[in-house]
Amino acid sequence: MRLKHLLFILALWFTNKSFSQADALAHRQIKKTSFAEKIYLQFNNTVFTADETIWFKAIVTDAKNAPTKLSGVLYVDLIDFDENIIDTKTLKLENGLSDGFFDLNKIVTSGRYLIRAYTQWNRNFGQAFVFKTYIDVFALDTINKGDIISNVTLTEIGTDQVKLSASLFPQIIKDNYNKDLKVYIHSEGLLDSIEVKPKNKQYIMDYTLPKDLITVKIKVKLADTKLKNRKRKVESTYSKIIALNKDVLDLQFFPESGKLIAGLENKVAYKAINYKGNGEVVDGYIIDETDSIVRAFRTNNLGMGFTFFTPNKDKQYYGKLMSDTGIAYKYPLPQVTPQGYILSLGETTSYMSLNIKSNVGRTDSLYVKIRSRGLLIQNHAFVLEEGAHEALVKKAELPHGIVSVTLYNSTFTPICERLFFNYNEENILNITATTNEQIYGQRDRTSLKVSVFDIDKDPVEANFSVLIVDKGKLGGTQKSQSNILSYFLLNSELKGFIENPNYYFDSNNELRKRDLEALMLTQGWRDYIYDDTETNLDFEFKPETDLLVSGKVGSVFNEYKPPKKPVHLSMITKPSFGIYKTETDSLGKFAFSLNNHFADKLNVLIQSENKKGKQKSYSIVLDEPMAPPKADYKTNETVVLADTIYKAFIEESIIQYEVNNDFKTSSETVALDAVEITGYNVTPEREKIFKLHGPPDIVIENEELVEEEEDWMSGLYDLLRTKFPDDIYFLNVHYPVQAFDLGPDLWKTHYRPIAVPKIANTNHAFVFIDGEIVEGRDYPLLPALAVENIKSVEILRRPKGSILRYYQEVFPQMDVLKISAMIGSEAPIVGIVSIYTYGSIGIAAIGSTKGIFQGKVSGFSAKREFYAPKYDKLEDEDWNIRDWRSVIHWKPLAEIDEDGNAKVEFYNGDNTGDMLVVVEAITPDGKIGCFETSYTVEKRLENN
Numbered sequence: 001m002r003l004k005h006l007l008f009i010l011a012l013w014f015t016n017k018s019f020s021q022a023d024a025l026a027h028r029q030i031k032k033t034s035f036a037e038k039i040y041l042q043f044n045n046t047v048f049t050a051d052e053t054i055w056f057k058a059i060v061t062d063a064k065n066a067p068t069k070l071s072g073v074l075y076v077d078l079i080d081f082d083e084n085i086i087d088t089k090t091l092k093l094e095n096g097l098s099d100g101f102f103d104l105n106k107i108v109t110s111g112r113y114l115i116r117a118y119t120q121w122n123r124n125f126g127q128a129f130v131f132k133t134y135i136d137v138f139a140l141d142t143i144n145k146g147d148i149i150s151n152v153t154l155t156e157i158g159t160d161q162v163k164l165s166a167s168l169f170p171q172i173i174k175d176n177y178n179k180d181l182k183v184y185i186h187s188e189g190l191l192d193s194i195e196v197k198p199k200n201k202q203y204i205m206d207y208t209l210p211k212d213l214i215t216v217k218i219k220v221k222l223a224d225t226k227l228k229n230r231k232r233k234v235e236s237t238y239s240k241i242i243a244l245n246k247d248v249l250d251l252q253f254f255p256e257s258g259k260l261i262a263g264l265e266n267k268v269a270y271k272a273i274n275y276k277g278n279g280e281v282v283d284g285y286i287i288d289e290t291d292s293i294v295r296a297f298r299t300n301n302l303g304m305g306f307t308f309f310t311p312n313k314d315k316q317y318y319g320k321l322m323s324d325t326g327i328a329y330k331y332p333l334p335q336v337t338p339q340g341y342i343l344s345l346g347e348t349t350s351y352m353s354l355n356i357k358s359n360v361g362r363t364d365s366l367y368v369k370i371r372s373r374g375l376l377i378q379n380h381a382f383v384l385e386e387g388a389h390e391a392l393v394k395k396a397e398l399p400h401g402i403v404s405v406t407l408y409n410s411t412f413t414p415i416c417e418r419l420f421f422n423y424n425e426e427n428i429l430n431i432t433a434t435t436n437e438q439i440y441g442q443r444d445r446t447s448l449k450v451s452v453f454d455i456d457k458d459p460v461e462a463n464f465s466v467l468i469v470d471k472g473k474l475g476g477t478q479k480s481q482s483n484i485l486s487y488f489l490l491n492s493e494l495k496g497f498i499e500n501p502n503y504y505f506d507s508n509n510e511l512r513k514r515d516l517e518a519l520m521l522t523q524g525w526r527d528y529i530y531d532d533t534e535t536n537l538d539f540e541f542k543p544e545t546d547l548l549v550s551g552k553v554g555s556v557f558n559e560y561k562p563p564k565k566p567v568h569l570s571m572i573t574k575p576s577f578g579i580y581k582t583e584t585d586s587l588g589k590f591a592f593s594l595n596n597h598f599a600d601k602l603n604v605l606i607q608s609e610n611k612k613g614k615q616k617s618y619s620i621v622l623d624e625p626m627a628p629p630k631a632d633y634k635t636n637e638t639v640v641l642a643d644t645i646y647k648a649f650i651e652e653s654i655i656q657y658e659v660n661n662d663f664k665t666s667s668e669t670v671a672l673d674a675v676e677i678t679g680y681n682v683t684p685e686r687e688k689i690f691k692l693h694g695p696p697d698i699v700i701e702n703e704e705l706v707e708e709e710e711d712w713m714s715g716l717y718d719l720l721r722t723k724f725p726d727d728i729y730f731l732n733v734h735y736p737v738q739a740f741d742l743g744p745d746l747w748k749t750h751y752r753p754i755a756v757p758k759i760a761n762t763n764h765a766f767v768f769i770d771g772e773i774v775e776g777r778d779y780p781l782l783p784a785l786a787v788e789n790i791k792s793v794e795i796l797r798r799p800k801g802s803i804l805r806y807y808q809e810v811f812p813q814m815d816v817l818k819i820s821a822m823i824g825s826e827a828p829i830v831g832i833v834s835i836y837t838y839g840s841i842g843i844a845a846i847g848s849t850k851g852i853f854q855g856k857v858s859g860f861s862a863k864r865e866f867y868a869p870k871y872d873k874l875e876d877e878d879w880n881i882r883d884w885r886s887v888i889h890w891k892p893l894a895e896i897d898e899d900g901n902a903k904v905e906f907y908n909g910d911n912t913g914d915m916l917v918v919v920e921a922i923t924p925d926g927k928i929g930c931f932e933t934s935y936t937v938e939k940r941l942e943n944n
Contacts, residue, residue, distance in 0.1 A: 031371075031374030031375075032124075032125070032374075032537055033125050033129070033373075033374045034063050034373055034374035034375050035063075035124075035125075035537075035539075036063065036121075036122055036124070036125040036129045037060050037061065037062060037068050037070060037071060037119055037121060037122050037129070038060070038061045038062070038063070038065065038129075038488060038492050039058070039059075039060050039074070039117045039118065039119070039122065039129075039130075039131040040058070040059045040060075040061075040131065040482075040484060040487045040488060040492070041056045041057065041058055041059075041076070041115065041117055041131055041133065042056060042057045042059075042465060042467070042483075042484065042892075042920055043055070043056045043115075043133070043135070043481065044056070044467055044469070044887045044890050045135075045469070045474055045477055045478075045886070045887065046133070046134070046135045046136065046477050046480075046481050047135070047136045047138075047474070047477050048104055048135060048136070048137050048138070049104075049137070049138050049139075050104050050105065050110075050137055050138065050139040051104065051105055052104050053101050053102065053103050053104065054078075054101060054102040054104065054115075054135065055099075055100075055101050055866060055887070055890050055892070056076070056099065056100055056101070056115075056892075057097070057098075057099045057465050057892035057893065057920075058074050058076065058091055058093070058097065058098045058099065058100065058117060059096060059097055059484070059922060060074055060093055060096045060097075060119060061096055061488070061922075061926060062926075063372075063373040063374070063375065064373075064399070064926050065400075065401075065488050065922075065926035065928060066096075066924065066925055066926035067095045067096025067097060067922065067924060067926070068093070068096040068119075069096075070119075070121055070543040070545075071093060071119040071120070071121050071122075071543050071544055071545070072092065072093050072544065072545040072546050073090065073091070073092065073093065073119065073120070073544045073545075073546065073547055073860075074090075074091040074093055074098060074117060074118075074119055075088060075089070075090055075091075075117065075118055075119070075120075075628070076088070076089040076091060076100060076115065076116070076117045077089075077114075077115070077116050077117075077628065077631075078102050078113060078114075078115055079113060079114040079115070079116065079631050079633060080109075080111065080113055080114075080236065081111050081112060081113070081114075081236075081237060081238075081239060081633060082234070082236060082237050083631035083633050084234075084631075085628060085631065086113070087102055087103075088628070089101075089102070089861040090547065090858060090859070090860050090861050091860065091861060092547075092596070092598075092860045095463075095924070097463055097893060097922075098893075099863075099892035099893055100861060101864055102115075104137060109137075109139060109173055109236040109238070110137060110138045110139045111136075111137060111236075111238065112134050112135070112136055112137075113134065113135050113136075113137055114132060114133075114134055114631070114633050115132070115133050115134070115135060116130050116131060116132045116631075116632075117130070117131040118130045118131070118629065119543075119544065120541045120542070120543070120544040120626065121539075121541055121542070121543040121544065123540070123541045123629060124539045124540055124541050127629075127632050128495070130629065130632070132632070133481070133482075147169070147172075147240075148168065148169050148170065148172050148173060148220060148238045148240075149166050149167075149168060149169075149218055149220065149238070149240045150166065150167050150169070151165075151166060151167040152164070152165070152166045152242055153165045153166075154244065156211070157208060159211070160210065160211050160212075161208050161209065161210060161211055162208070162209050162210075162211050162244065163206055163207070163208050163209075164205075164206070164207045164208075164209055164216065164242070164244075165204065165205065165206050166204075166205050166218065166242075167202070167203065167204055168181060168183070168196060168203035168204070168205060168220055169203070170203065170220065170222050173220075173222060173235065173236055173238060174222060174225075174235060177222060178198055178201070179198075179222070179223040180195050180196065180197050180198075180223060181195070181196040181197075181203055181220055181221065181222065181223075182194075182195060182196075182220075182221040182223075183195075183196050183205055183207075183218060183219065183220055183221070184217075184218070184219040184221065185207055185209075185216060185217070185218060185219075186216070186217040186219065187209070187213050187215065187216040187217065188213065188214075190209070190210075190213070190216075192207075194207060205218075209244070213244050213245075214243070214244060214245050214248045214275055215241050215242065215243050215244060215275060216241070216242050216244060217239055217240070217241045217242075218239065218240055218241075218242060219237055219238070219239040220237060220238045220239070221235075221237045222235035222236070222237070223235070228726040228727065229723060229724050229725060229726045229727065243275045243276075245275065246274075246275050247275075247323065248274075248275055249272050249273065249274055249280055249282065249321065249329070250272070250273045251270065251271070251272045251273075251282070251284070251319050251321065251329075251331040252270065252271050252273075252331070252522075253268055253269070253270050253319060253331070253333045253334065254268065254269040254270070254271070254521055254522050254525040255267075255268050255269075255334060256268065256269070256306075256342065256343070256344055256418065256521060257340070257341060257342045257343045257344070257407075257416040257418070258416045258417070258525075259334060259337045259340055259416075260311045260317075260333065260334050260335070260336045260337060261311075261336075261337055261339070261340040261341070261342055261357075261358075261359065262311055262312060262313035262336050262337065262338050262339070262359070263310065263311075263312075263313070263359050264310065264342055264357050264358075264359060265308055265309070265310050266308065266309065266310065266311060266342065267306055267307075267308055267342075267344055267521070268286075268306060268307060268308070268309065268333070269304065269305065269306040269518055269521030269522045269525070270297060270299065270304070270305055270306070270307075270319065270522070271299075271303055271304045271522040272299050272303040272304075272321075273303060274303075277497065278303070278499055279299070279301070279302040279303020279304060279499055280299070280303045281298075281299050281300075281301060281303060282298070282299050282303070282321055283296075283297075283298045283299075283321075284296070284297055284298075284319055284320050284321040284322075285297070285319070285320045286307070286309060286317055286318070286319055286320075286333070287317065287318050287319075287320050287330075288312075288315045288316065288317055288318075289315060289316045289317075289318075291320075294309050294317065295307050295308075295309045297319075300511070300514075300515050300518065302499055302500065302503065302515065304515070304518040304519065304522050305518050306517065306518055306521055311336045312336065313336050313337075313338045315336065316332065316333075316335070316336075317332075317333040317336070318330040318331060318332055318333060319331040319332075319333065339358075339359050339360050339361075340358065340359070340360070340415075340416075341356065341357070341358045341360065341407060341415050341416055342355075342356070342357045342358070342416075343355075343356055343368075343405065343407045343415075343416045343417070343418050344356075344357070344418075345405060345418050345420050347395070347420075347513075350394060350395060350396070351392040351393060351394060351395060352392070352393045352395055352398065352420055352422065353390065353391070353392055353393075354368060354380075354389075354390065354391045354392075354393065354405065355388070355389075355390050356368075356382075356384065356388065356389045356390075356407060357387060357388050358384055358387050358388075359387060360387075361387075363383055363384060364383075364409065364410040365381055365382070365383055365410045366381070366382055366383065366384065366389070366407060366408065366409060366410070367379065367380065367381050367382075367407070367408040367409075367412065368380040368382070368391075368405060368406070368407055368408070369405075369406050369408065370393065370398070370403055370404070370405050371403065371404045371406070372398065372399040372401070372402070372403045372404075373399075373493070377397075377398060377399070377403065378393065378397075395422050395424065396424070396426075398422045398424070399422065399424075400422060400423075400424040400426075400427040400428075400489065401421065401422060401488070401489040401490075401493060402419055402420070402421055402422075402489070402490075402493040402494070402520070402524070403419070403420050403422055404417055404418070404419055404420075405417065405418045405419075405420060418520070419494075419520040419524035420520065421489075421516045421517070421519075421520055423513065423516070425455060426454075426455050427926075427927050427928070428455070428485070428927070428928070428929055429452055429453070429454065429460065429462065429921050429923065429927050429928060429929025430452070430453045430454065430455065430457065430929065431450070431451070431452050431464075431919055431921055431929045431930070431931035432450070432451045432931060433448055433449070433450050433451075433466075433917050433919045433931055433933050434448070434449050434933070435447065435448055435449075435917075435933075435935045436448075436449075437935070438935055438936065439935070439936045439937075439938055440908055440935065440936070440937050440938070441908075441937070441938060441939070441940040442908060442909070442910050442911075442912065442937060442938075442939060442940045443871040443874060443883065443907055443908055443909065443910065443940070444871075444907070444908055444937075445871070445872070445905060445906070445907050445908075446468075446905065446906055446907070446908060446935070447903060447904075447905050448466065448468075448903065448904045448905070448906075448917065449901060449902075449903055450464060450466065450894075450896070450901065450902045450903070450904060450919055451896075451900050451901050451902075452464060452896045452900055452921050452929070453900050454927065458900075459896070459898065459899055459900025459901075460896070460900065460923050460927070461895075461896065461923060461924060462895075462896045462921045462922065462923045462927075463893060463894070463895055463896075463921065463922055463923075464894050464895075464896060464902070464919055464920065464921035464922075465890075465891060465892045465893070465894065465919070465920050465921075466889065466890075466891045466894065466904050466917070466918070466919055467887070467889070467890055467917075467918040467919075468887070468888040468889040468890075468906065468915055468916065468917050468918075469886060469887050469888060469915070469916050469918075470885075470886045470887075470888065470911045470913065470915060470916075471913065471914040471915060471916040471934055472911075472913045472914065473886045473911075474886050474887070474916070475914075475916050478916060478918060479500070479502065480500060482498075482501050482502065483501075483502055483505075483918070483920060483930045484920040484921075484922065484928050484929070484930050485502075485505045485928060485929070485930045486498075486501035486502050486504065486505055487501070488928055489505075490504065490519075494519075494523050494524055495523075496523060498519070498523060503515070504516050504519065505930070546593045546594065546595065547593070547594040547597070547858070547859065547860060548591045548592065548593055548594065549571065549591070549592040549594060549604060549606075549622065549857050550589070550590065550591040550592070550622070550623045551589070551590060551606075551620060551621050551622040551623050551853075552584075552587075552588050552589050552590070552620075552621055552623070553567045553569070553584050553588045553589075553590060553608060553618045553619065553620055554588065554618060554619040554620075554621070555588075555618065556616065556617050556618060559619035559621075562584070562586070562587050562588030563584065563588060563618060566583040566584050566585070567583060567584045567588070567590075567608050567609075567616070567618055568581070568582075568583050568608070568609050569581065569582050569583065569584070569590055569592075569606055569607070569608055569609075569620075570606070570607050570609070571592050571604055571605065571606045571607075572604070572605045573594075573597060573602045573603065573604050573859075574602070574603045575599065575602075575603070576597045576598065576599045576602060576859065578594075578595070578597060580592045580593075592606075594857075594859055594860070596860070597859040597860060598859060598860045598861065598862050598863055599859040599860075599862060600858065600859065600861060600862060601856045601857070601858060601859070602856065602857050602858070602859045603838060603854075603855075603856055604853070604854070604855060604856070604857055605838070605839065605852065605853070605854050606620055606852070606853040606854075607851060607852050607853075608620060608851045608852075609851075616851050617851045618851050620851070620852070620853040621853075622853065622855065622857070625858070683836070683840075684771075685770045685771035685836060685840060686771070686794075686836065688771040689768065689771060689794075689796075689832070689834055692799075692800075692801050693796055693799035693800050693801050693832060694796065694799060694800040694801075695796075696794035696795060696796050696834065697795055697796060697797045697798075698727050698794065698795040699792055699793075699794050700724065700727075700792060700793045700794070701791075701792050702787075702788075702790060702791050702792060702838075702855075702856060703856070705719060705787050705790060705793070706787060706788070706855075708723040709787050710722075713787075714783070714784065715783050715784040715785050715786065715787070716782070716783070716784075716785035716786070716787055716790060716793070716835075717730060717755050717757075717782065717783035717785070718783070719787060720757070720793065721755075726760070727759070727760075727795055728757055728758070728759060728765075728795060728833065729757075729758055729760070730755040730756060730757055730758065731755070731756045731758055732753035732754070732755055732756075733753065733754050733756055734753065734754065735754070736754060736756060736776035736777075736779045736810075736811075737776065737811055740764050740807070740810075740811075754779055754780050755782075755783050756779060757833050758831075759795060759797055759831035759833070760797075761797070761829070762797065762828075762829045762830060762831040763828035763829050763830060764828065764830060764831075765830065765831040765832060765833050766803075766806050766810060766830065766831075766832050766833070767779070767782060767832075767833045767834075767835065768832060768833070768834040768835065769834075769835045769836075769837065769842050769843060769845070770835075770836055770837055770840045770841075770842050771834075772842065773806055773809050773810060774810070774843075775809070775810055775811075775812070776810045776811050778843060781843065785835065785845050786845060788853070788854060788855050789837050789838055789841070789845035789854055790835060790836070790837055790838075790845065791836040791837055791838050792835075792836050793833065793834075793835055793836075794833075794834040794835075794836070795831065795832070795833055795834075796831060796832040796834065797831050798829070798831070799830070799831065799832045803830045806830075838854040838855070839854060866889070866890040866891070866892075868888075868889055868906050868907065869883065869907060869909075870907055871907045882910050883909035883910045884909060884910060884911060885909040885911070886911070888906065888908060888909060888911075888915055889904070889906035891904055896921070908937050911937065912937050912938055912939050913936065913937065914934045914935070914936055914937075915934060915935055915936070915937055916932065916934050917932065917933045917934060917935070918930070918931075918932050919931045919932075
């Protein structure tokens with residue numbers, strides 16, 4: 001689809017009106033970010049131990065919160081605190097919905113990890129449109145070992161400095177660590193690093209800091225570990241923020257229209273933040289420079305509020321707080337502006353009220369524009385009468401959620417702006433969830449009836465999720481993380497951290513509208529020019545509707561020139577089998593859609609042919625995968641250690657882990673003679689070598705070979721010689737038997753040197769391809785093996801079984817007795833280099849096969865259902881294995897029937913107490929809702 005046609009369709013989609021005006025005018029009415037998608041992930045938890053699984057549901061919508069019709073692919077990354085991508089899930093979106101998981105069994109370091117989600121389309125709009133959340137992970141083997149940074153002490157040095165001392169324990173990250181440590185110290189206006197050396201196997205740091213700092217971040221960096229083949233492993237870091245002054249508060253004031261205007265009554269909001277970055281409840285006064293009290297104020301439970309007063313142009317104002325020890329702290333308000341405008345918003349049951357006041361004195365035309373998510377909703381022109389203007393806007397005509405109201409002067413220059421939260425209950429789904437009992441016994445079956453209706457109590461079509469967790473262990477974390485309502489209506493619209501976002505949607509909170517107004521005035525405060533000149537609707541990234549295998553075909557005699565006629569291509573995929581056909585365009589480009597292939601890696605074979613189906617020797621090159629966006633890990637997101645909130649959850653997680661550890665097996669692991677090879681696929685060719693000579697010592701897979709290959713390399717041997725010198729090296733000889741110490745060759749001497757592989761600490765090595773030994777006469781061909789055709793290279797340093805017979809197979813022209821005599825009485829130490837090719841094509845893997853491409857591509861990430869045990873037939877011995885699940889049930893994608901109902905059944909575990917039920921739903925037209933309830937599980941007395 002051409003870009004201008006895409007923009008045309010998008011504009012119609014967003015505005016729901018004909019595009020009858022000129023494009024330039026339309027661009028002024030629609031901002032570029034209006035085309036962005038919203039991305040929301042619902043998690044089963046935000047606190048995990050390293051043996052658990054992170055379950056999540058993904059919802060991607062347009063600006064109106066309706067499930068997207070643009071993107072069909074969503075990328076979800078798990079990122080550590082060193083900004084390394086640990087794992088990526090590629091999800092197929094069906095009507096904007098999907099679900100996925102991350103296994104945490106490979107994460108060994110406790111810390112805070114970032115999970116982000118993005119579509120390729122949303123990369124057009126920057127980091128603000130990438131979904132981000134942070135989770136805390138605790139490695140089970142380090143929880144009881146103490147803190148990596150501990151024994152932190154502060155010692156005053158004079159009147160303006162303190163010495164920060166701490167004990168460091170890098171052995172918790174890496175056993176037996178004894179090298180130097182690099183420690184980074186970061187605070188406002190300070191960035192430094194020091195080396196800490198071990199003394200008597202202890203690491204102690206001392207650093208002098210200015211006394212007026214509030215917090216300081218300490219980051220411990222272990223020295224990289226040297227690996228074989230000149231490679232290095234980057235060890236994990238660890239960071240912690242230390243509060244130097246827990247009593248310090250940051251109090252800020254936010255005039256409603258951006259500035260304090262003299263002589264007019266101003267609405268002024270305020271926000272108090274403690275050293276943790278959370279809101280703090282405070283009482284204080286607004287005073288002038290003479291310390292005269294102007295107005296008293298008090299914050300709400302989240303440290304926010306607002307008041308009214310009329311400032312004098314000749315005065316400076318302060319917020320004043322008194323500490324428990326009687327010390328007064330003063331915080332300046334913005335300077336008073338002699339002349340200006342005030343845009344004030346209010347609301348009644350049915351209307352949003354606009355009140356514009358000014359002491360400027362001019363009567364020029366003014367304009368008010370009301371926008372929602374960048375879309376122009378209303379444009380209102382007026383003239384001030386006696387310095388004031390009032391207007392009412394029906395809330396029913398405004399979208400649900402945040403709208404911005406901007407005041408412009410006669411030259412269309414923005415003057416000031418306010419945000420308003422329109423709580424439209426017609427767009428909130430009426431959800432109920434009822435259990436068939438209120439009290440259950442351990443392991444009893446629970447039947448949950450879910451109903452979804454609109455405001456008129458009519459059933460609606462909706463997709464919903466159900467999450468049931470132990471309220472005592474995970475209820476606190478569920479309360480603090482966003483739900484579908486707070487995310488789509490608040491988090492996705494406001495910048496920065498919103499503390500306890502669900503608080504504003506609690507129907508039991510009678511003050512939620514007042515507190516939402518305080519949030520709009522502080523978190524949504526505007527004192528900048530609203531950019532109204534953005535008319536560039538060029539998009540670098542196109543919507544990705546499906547996963548594609550794309551590339552380019554070059555002509556037979558010039559691979560850089562496209563063929564004159566379309567080339568027919570066929571593609572076969574394995575192990576998720578599929579056959580596809582397409583043809584190239586005028587530039588030689590092609591693309592196959594992967595449809596429903598769910599496999600992290602797919603083997604693909606692409607073959608070119610002419611119109612009659614005859615194979616042609618065209619060159620086929622796949623497009624490079626698009627690099628992921630740069631990680632944006634916020635440094636103020638710190639490592640959180642086990643505290644009273646998480647203690648019960650972690651302690652029982654350890655017990656559950658120890659109980660289950662002996663029963664866990666991986667279907668992806670093959671154990672052979674005490675050698676464990678994870679993710680190793682035992683093919684018939686590999687099995688043959690296994691039975692004869694045992695498992696390999698080294699396995700170099702295709703992914704690593706391709707990653708290490710450089711443009712100048714002419715084949716496999718160049719790559720192995722340069723990148724894997726510790727595993728394999730090569731002798732340059734004039735005839736193959738020379739490398740085996742067997743005397744002169746009976747074949748013709750080669751004038752160009754022949755490379756023969758050798759393995760360290762062996763006499764020589766035999767080469768196998770796809771389970772068959774390579775004869776000496778074929779050794780000159782092996783350096784040209786094409787890397788893209790190689791599935792793996794495997795090395796056996798001391799193979800088991802009989803080796804001597806291979807001399808005769810490699811050099812059949814030589815007499816077996818002569819070979820035995822040359823070898824002598826002492827048996828040589830012989831290794832094996834075993835090469836496996838895609839399609840088991842053997843020596844045919846030499847050189848790049850024209851007209852055929854073989855390799856691996858990424859498919860959609862595999863699906864997995866949440867494991868929920870069934871206890872319909874309980875035996876006495878079943879109680880010997882305890883079930884301490886904190887997440888009782890997770891059903892991410894379920895549908896409501898035509899009557900507005902659905903039923904979900906599951907079994908409880910052995911935990912007792914209240915279980916929290918969370919239901920979130922969305923309709924095809926973007927109505928959303930969330931509902932929470934609970935039920936109780938009691939101990940079964942008959943199983944004491």
